[in-house]
Amino acid sequence: MDVTPRYLGAGSFLARRDPRVLLLVPVLYFVAVANVADLRGMLVCAAVALVYYRAAGIPWRGVRANWVFxxxxxxxxVAVNSVFTAADTRVGAGEALFTVPLTGTEVTWATLSYAGTLLVRYASLAMVSFPVAFAIAPSDLGVALARLRLSQRLAYGVDLTFRFLPSTVAALRETIDAQRVRGYEHSRSRNPFRKLASLKPVVVPVTVNALIDAEDTANAMDLRGFGAKHRTWMRELAFGRTDYLVMGGFLALAAVMTAAKFFGPFGEVWAP
Incomplete structure (x- = not known):
């Protein structure tokens, strides 16, 4: 059984790009936002990330749980690291708006600005990272890593992981359904050991099947001579003009934000 990950962005603008673009863009974007401490500059970067995310065509209903988590x-x-505790990276004391009762931390406009910057940074990083999981064809991921001159073991490992884990999850669901037909019910006891013991009819068959599948995969790789110094991939990748434009845009964003940190206003926390 081969169950591939959810390819939610199939047919979208980003799905038609070279998969190496989708792998390199998060790296360039991280370089850009890592140098931004000003909330206004972070909002500019977030706007670019939002446009990029929308180009992936990922339906909301498919990733709603991921976004909520x-x-x-x-x-x-962010609340623990910036609001409830003191942060040394904040500048400018300003007038205290209120004091956190438990920790006694004084919250100022600079505190809220710093917290907002962190929240927008993490959310925008997720925007440029989600297309890697949902807009790259599962069969192209290993090829893209290999074309980036990374280790072939890493490329094969990632490629097999994206195939093996979903297959294991699907096998788990099928096993649970099959055991329920046979009268299996999960223990509702509060005793953790009894709960673990009740999972034996599910865990044992899933584990055995996973080990068998892993052994079959290893044998198939041995038959194909895996471990040689150089391997060829049937899938050919080539950057197009649009791919270069997307990469150039994010490279320019990283350069501008890096320069703004040292020569512009985005190097310090903004306090309204």
Missing amino acids: MLTFTTLL
Whole structure:
């Protein structure tokens, strides 16, 4: 059984690009936003990231749970690191708006600006990263990594992971359904050991099948001579004019934001 990951952005503008573009853009964008401490500059970068994300054509219903988890976790992380505790990277004390009761931290406009910058940074990084998971054809990911001159073991490892894990999840669901037909019910006891013991009818067959699939894959790779110094890929990749334009745009963004950090207004926290 071969169950590939969700290719939600199929047919979109980014899906038609060379997959290496989708792998390199997050790196360039990270270089750009890593140098921005001003909320206004971060909003400019976020606008670019939003346009890029929309070009992936990823339907909201397909990634709603991913976004809810990411935004919830990020909001809690930002609140703890910037609002509830002191942050040395903030500049300018300013007038305290209120004081956090438990920690006694004084919250100023600079504090809120710093927190907003972090939140927008993480959210925009997710925008440029989601197309890697949902707008690259699963069969192209390993080829793209190999064409970037990365280790062939890394390329094959990522390619097999994107195929093996979804297959294991699908096998888990099928096993649970099959066991329920046979009368299996998960224990509702509060005893953790009893709960773990009740999972044995599900965990054992899934684990055995996963080991068998992994062994079959390893044998198939041995038969194909995996481990040689140089391997060829049937899939050919070539940058087009649009690919160069997209890469050049993000390269320019990284250069402008890096220059703005040292020579412009975006190197310090903005306090309204």
